[in-house]
Structure formats: C-alpha cells, structure tokens
Amino acid sequence: MHDDRKLAVLRAIVEDYVATEEPVGSKALVERHGLGVSPATVRNDMAVLEEEGFITQPHTSAGRIPTDKGYRLFVDRLTNLKPMSSAERRAIATILDGAVDLDDVVQRSVRLLSQLTRQVAVVQYPTLSRSTVRHVELVAITPSRLLVILILSTGRVEQRLVELDATLDDAELGELRSRLNVAAAGKVIGEAATALRDAVPEGDAGPMSAIVDTLVDAFSDHRSDERIAVGGAANLARFGESFDTAVRPLLEALEEHVVLLKLLGEAHTGGAVTVRIGAEGPYQELASTSVVATGYGPGDDALATLGIVGPTRMDYPGSMAAVRAVARYVSRILDQA
C-alpha cells in the first residue's frame, strides 16, 4: 500500500468532513476527489488509518471522521497555508491602517480575524512587561490631588489618582515631573521601577514617595497584562449542533480571560502559528475546540498573542493563514508607532 495515498485519503477525509460536517464514506470520497482508485481500496486504507487512530466511526454503519490525532497529522504534515486572496490582503491593510490608536488596532484586529475565519477571535493587548516608559505626566486636579499618567512605548496609557498629604505649587510639580522622567523614561518597566525607588530619598514620606509607589504599583499591576479583546462570538451560533459540549464551555472560557490567556499562551514559540487541537493540553471541557494562535509585536518581540478559537472541525489552513496574516500586519503597524 502506498503510504502517501493513505495520507491523501486522510487529507480528503479532513477536507470533506470540515466542509460537509458529516461523516465521509468511501464512495463519496473517490467521487469528490480524483483519487483514481476504487472505493474498496479506500476502505482498506481507512481501516488502517482507523487502526492507527487517525480516524474513527461515530457508529458502525457510518462514514469516518478525523480524530484529534488525525487533525494533528493533517495540520503538521498535510497543510500548505492557503495564501490569502489579494482581496483579503487589501481588506486587512485598509481596515487596520484606519486605526487611530492602540485600542483601535486591537478592536479592529479582533473584528477582522473573526470575519476572516468566521470563528471567535481573541487578541491580547500588548503586555506591559517588555515595554518601556515613554513619559510620566503629573496633573494637579486640586492642590492635593494628583493624576499620575504613565505613557508606555506601546502606546498604552495608564492613569492613577494620588491623594497627597501635602500641597504642591506648579514649580514643585514641574520639578517632581522632571525628576520622575529622568529616572524612568526610556527604561523597561522593571528597571524603571528600581530606578524610581532609588530616586526617592531614604526615609522620604512626601509626595515623591507616594507617587513612586503609585507608579510602581501600576507597573506591577497585571490587570493590563490580562487585557483581552474577544470578538465574533456570534459565530458560535453556527455550531448549533453540540450546544452543551462545545458552545457552553467555550462561552464560559471566553469570560474567563485568565483561561483564554493560558490557552493563547501555549502559542508563544517564535513566529510560527501554533495549533492546539481538542483535548491537547489541559482544559478538558474544551475537548471539542481548537485554538490557532501566534505571537505578535514590533520587531521580533512577541509582546502578545492573537488567535482564534473554534470547533476542532475547522478550516485549519484558512484559519492559520488568516491568523498569520493579521499578526504580521499588526506587527508592522506596531513597528511604525
């Protein structure tokens, strides 16, 4: 038996099943794909594939459907990323180029990804941890209340309100501002934190100390690391079938941003698009969903992750191509900013 024909059969099964959502039988297979052999031959191949665990029968008198292992093989060895059509490329470019700020880039990316793949899209906001401090700004709201604004290289802006014991005039405020910026500007936030701490005189309990505390707190505040945008939940409606086994757990996971981050996080391996299929990894509740994700960020740094979540029965080549294309384009935009 030709080993590559066996693979061709697997590929055909995956493609048909993804397209039709129905178990695929030997006869339909040879008709739809020009395999050049008889159904009987295909049946033999399928028997072997089943024995090896790549496909399975939902019930005795039905066709075959791919197992997780089958999808895995398909993704790893049989997938040539479907190149995006030029229309799609143009759509990505025009939609993302219209963005006015970081928030908008993320929002648009989510929307775009969900439309391209017709799946649920997830985009993590660029993390603080590797970004640098661009500027610290102080704004007096009243003489004793200060708004501390932190501007990061990624374009993210954090703000905190500080109540002071003392009051400050404009000159003192200006002096404080410049001391803060000298200490922190241009540094990665980890280093900025220590530099700021060092800039506070030993035993100081005045405004400077209070502000630095607030800033350091803002640095280490992982809320921003956990920020995530989700879009295309309406696409869940399309897998009306297994509501309880697939849709419900997924909806729950989408609310749990921590879980989502973990799911996406598995992807963080270089520039490649990562695929998690079915029960791979933890989260058994999500056994019937797959994740296609990749890192993105300016330069070669993967500051954050974006991807899609959908049923294991999904169009992997198309999804992977879309995820890669969007990630590349977003990265390019972040480069310019």
Place this chain on the structure above:
Amino acid sequence: MHDDRKLAVLRAIVEDYVATEEPVGSKALVERHGLGVSPATVRNDMAVLEEEGFITQPHTSAGRIPTDKGYRLFVDRLTNLKPMSSAERRAIATILDGAVDLDDVVQRSVRLLSQLTRQVAVVQYPTLSRSTVRHVELVAITPSRLLVILILSTGRVEQRLVELDATLDDAELGELRSRLNVAAAGKVIGEAATALRDAVPEGDAGPMSAIVDTLVDAFSDHRSDERIAVGGAANLARFGESFDTAVRPLLEALEEHVVLLKLLGEAHTGGAVTVRIGAEGPYQELASTSVVATGYGPGDDALATLGIVGPTRMDYPGSMAAVRAVARYVSRILDQA
C-alpha cells in the same frame, strides 16, 4: 368576578412560568399559590385573561404562558422591586469600591450585574458629550512628534499623536500647553471646541493649529460614545431552548454595539428603571428578549446607560432591583471622583 383576583392569577402565572419554564395549568396554580379558589374558577379567569391578550396557550392541551402584554402589565402594575439582600448590597459595595479607575469601574459593573441577574449585562461607558475638559497635556516624543492627551471629568483619557512641521523646545511647549488649558479647561467639550478654535490666531498654520484640530477631532470622535462593555454571555447558555430564535440574534446584537446602544438608549427617561419587553420597539429579531436598563452618572445627569438583556421570560423584579442598585452605586462612585 373579582378584578384583583384576575391580576393575582396573572401574577402567579408569570411567577410560575419564570420559575419553571413550563406552561402553567390551573391545577398547579391553585396548589402552589394559596389562591383559595378552585381550579375551575381559575380556569374561568384564565379564559378572560386570554381573551384580553395577557396570556396565551402554546397549544390547545397545554397550560398558559404570559404574552408580552402580560409581562408588561406585570411589570407596570404588579411588581414591587425585590429589595436586595444585605449580602448582595455588601457584595456590590465591596466589589465596586475596589475599582482603581473608570475602566475598572465599568468592567466590574458588567461582571457584577451579570452575576447578580444571571443574564447578559451591558454597560455603556460614560459619554463624552456632556463631560468637561479637565486637562490637556502635551508630551514631546521627538521634537516634531507630539502626544496630545485629553483628560475629561469622567476620568476618561484620550490620546492622539500629532506630527508637526516645525520643532518645539520645552519653553514653547509649556507656553502652548498653558494656552490650551486656559482655553479649554473646565468647559463642556462642545464649548471647549469653539474656545480652542477662537484661541488659534487667524490664518495660523503652525503647531497650535494642528494640535487644536486634533483635539477637536477627538471631541467629535463618537467612537468613545459608542464604547460598551458586555459581560455574562455565558449566561446565554442557560436558555438552551430556543437557540435559533433567541440566542443567535442576541449574540449578533451583542457584537453590534450600535444596536445595543439604541436598545439601551430607549431607557433614558429620568432615574427610573426602564423595561423593554419582547417585540416592543424595533428589532423584530429580538422579539423574544427583554431589556432592563437605566441611566447613571454623577449627580442627576444620566451620562450613560447600563442594563441587562435576557429572555422575555426573566425575573423582572430581581433584575430591575439589581440594575437600579448597581446604577445607584456606580453613580455614587462617579460623584466622588
């Protein structure tokens, strides 16, 4: 026939149907509620209620369920807002008091509302349109690139990047900054826009002009008016029943923030909690969902709207109480800020 008993029957039907999700028959009714009359009597009442359009039969040999009109009467005349338990009050207080900034307040409110009501919660970010300018800040990133930061009274921060033809030193920057703040600070954004325009010398094409253009653009940018937080979508899983008629259109609406805003917007009538039931209003696709919403904001201004969306068959008294409680508490927090 006693008219108030008829109403009692309607109330009982609504309560039972909401609780059990099943059409309620005359016998079950008298058993569960101490109506003090026989099933036959109730049947007569029900026949009248049906004739008047408050209840209906899904099919001949079934019990009754409330119509939209029935729910409407129930909400308008038969509902005493369920007071929140003291535990619930405390939960609201502790969760919302922990918020660090406006974004966080909104996020927490959504989460809270969805948990209290077990429905999908929607919270609109406070709108720009009525808020005032607290401060304008300029930050030079390079001598010719400026980050313009707009801080509003609601705590919202908008930022824009401006490319200048000229370069500016620190002194010039400071002077510009103070001119901008003199013109805009403390004003409602509409007035701030005209004041800023007036502050630009006739025919000026320099930095001041470019910055003012950017600011005015940020004012009129309605993106921020349309910002919305959605939470608790997982609760949709609970109405597994009518997936296509109820869940799908709702999921789609949740993505369309414009639609959501319109839905919530109908609520803007003073401090009261507004209820839209089923096919009331436009959006026929949402015929089987109801909206419970109310305005909120500092003082008596309703800057924005928050509420929940769920099946017409929902616990109105509970939902209304929760919406009102959260809105009040959020308003109080905005008062302090």
Place this chain on the structure above:
DNA sequence: CCTTGGCACTCAGATCAGGCGAGTGCCAAC
C-alpha cells in the same frame, strides 16, 4: 351572579415497530 365539581375532548410528546439505505468488512478473483 359567581363558584364549583364533573366530564368529555384535545393534542403534544413519549414509545415502539418496521423499512430504508449508506456504509462497512470480508473474500475471492485479477
């Protein structure tokens, strides 16, 4: 005039049997 027990009637949903047909596994022939 309202209420109540009685009673015949209706009809959705559950249960079951029979038949259909897609798909399989196996085998003998090429």
Place this chain on the structure above:
DNA sequence: GTTGGCACTCGCCTGATCTGAGTGCCAAGG
C-alpha cells in the same frame, strides 16, 4: 496490491399508538 461482489450492521426516518395534563363547557350549589 487492487477490485468487484455481497452479506451484514445499525442509525434514522416514518407512521401508529398510547398517555396524561390541561382545557372548555355545563349543570348544580351558594
């Protein structure tokens, strides 16, 4: 190694039957 033939399996569709909750109506009682 491939192919046609063939008996077999079994999920699902269809139609028939049964059950029971719930109704509408009526005649009797307060």
